[in-house]
Amino acid sequence: MTADELVLRLPSDxxxxxMRQFRAPATLVFDAWTTPDHLRxxxxxxxxxxxxxxxxxxxxxxxxxVHVGPDGAELGLSGEYLEVEPPRRLVSTERFxxxxxxxxxxxxxxxxxxxxxxxxxxxLTMRVVYRSKDARDSALRTGMEAGMAExxxxxxxxxxDLT
Amino acid sequence: MTDGxxxxxxxxxxxxxxxxxxxxxxxxxxxxxxxRPFAMSLPAVAKHLKVLERAGLVERGREAQWRxxxxxxxxxxxxxxxxxxxRRYWETRLGHLDAYLDELQTRSAxxxxxxxxxxxx
Numbered sequence: 001m002t003a004d005e006l007v008l009r010l011p012s013d014x015x016x017x018x019m020r021q022f023r024a025p026a027t028l029v030f031d032a033w034t035t036p037d038h039l040r041x042x043x044x045x046x047x048x049x050x051x052x053x054x055x056x057x058x059x060x061x062x063x064x065x066v067h068v069g070p071d072g073a074e075l076g077l078s079g080e081y082l083e084v085e086p087p088r089r090l091v092s093t094e095r096f097x098x099x100x101x102x103x104x105x106x107x108x109x110x111x112x113x114x115x116x117x118x119x120x121x122x123x124l125t126m127r128v129v130y131r132s133k134d135a136r137d138s139a140l141r142t143g144m145e146a147g148m149a150e151x152x153x154x155x156x157x158x159x160x161d162l163t
Numbered sequence: 164m165t166d167g168x169x170x171x172x173x174x175x176x177x178x179x180x181x182x183x184x185x186x187x188x189x190x191x192x193x194x195x196x197x198x199r200p201f202a203m204s205l206p207a208v209a210k211h212l213k214v215l216e217r218a219g220l221v222e223r224g225r226e227a228q229w230r231x232x233x234x235x236x237x238x239x240x241x242x243x244x245x246x247x248x249x250r251r252y253w254e255t256r257l258g259h260l261d262a263y264l265d266e267l268q269t270r271s272a273x274x275x276x277x278x279x280x281x282x283x284x
Contacts, residue, residue: 006250006253006254006257008246008249008250008253010172010175010176010246011176012176013172016249018253018257020253020257020261022260022261022264023261023264023265023268024264024265024267024268028264028267028268029260029264032260032263032264032267033260038263041263042256042259042260042262042263043256043259043260124257126253139249140245140246140248140249141245141248141249
């Protein structure tokens with residue numbers, strides 16, 4: 001893997017592994033991932049804002065994000081931290097607010113590791129474990145795109161109009 | 164996911180099989196040559212090749228003795244396209260993170276420069 005390259009692997013039927021390198025120390029990458037002020041600056045771009053970003057960074061602590069799209073569509077997700085070992089390791093659960101995302105299996109367990117090498121390059125490895133192969137596959141197919149929430153909201157209101 | 168794709172991903176999950184595909188990406192090769200880099204028996208490598216064949220990732224020539232294996236690129240492409248939305252999502256997100264980290268570090272480098280100037284002057 002070289003810098004700027006995203007590596008996507010499917011090591012088993014229920015997992016997705018995403019890896020990417022950053023030219024930054026692990027402490028900074030970890031902070032950017034776990035501090036609301038940082039997250040708002042990079043996680044909510046492309047017309048999406050992150051008005052709710054609550055993080056209780058300790059084992060057993062809760063986290064919750066709400067993304068709001070350009071047309072006001074909301075996408076809420078939340079979970080609990082299971083392991084917090086700055087700046088190397090972060091394990092948490094994650095699930096979407098909306099029940100229609102349960103096609104993706106009602107939640108995942110995400111394990112993130114941040115490994116800094118001697119040159120100061122940090123490799124982020126994100127291992128997402130789904131409850132079933134079907135759940136993993138639908139997440140892969142849809143891309144989990146925040147924009148997908150918008151699409152689903154439209155679909156929901158269309159269905160409401162039709163019935 | 165279609166059964167074909169399940170087979171593809173199961174086949175891709177093994178490092179030996181990925182190495183075989185890597186070799187075949189350079190051109191077709193007979194079993195003997197494919198086996199050379201590995202510390203395993205010919206039948207063991209033949210077994211891996213069989214899995215790749217069943218997954219549609221590799222085809223074998225008809226020539227009885229030589230039967231060179233070659234890559235079937237379309238099967239690999241199908242597998243890659245299927246994951247594309249997910250890859251795009253994280254490519255964008257982590258690309259933003261990368262840009263943001265650069266921004267932060269440039270800013271703190273400037274601050275450090277100013278501090279250095281302050282102490283020396």
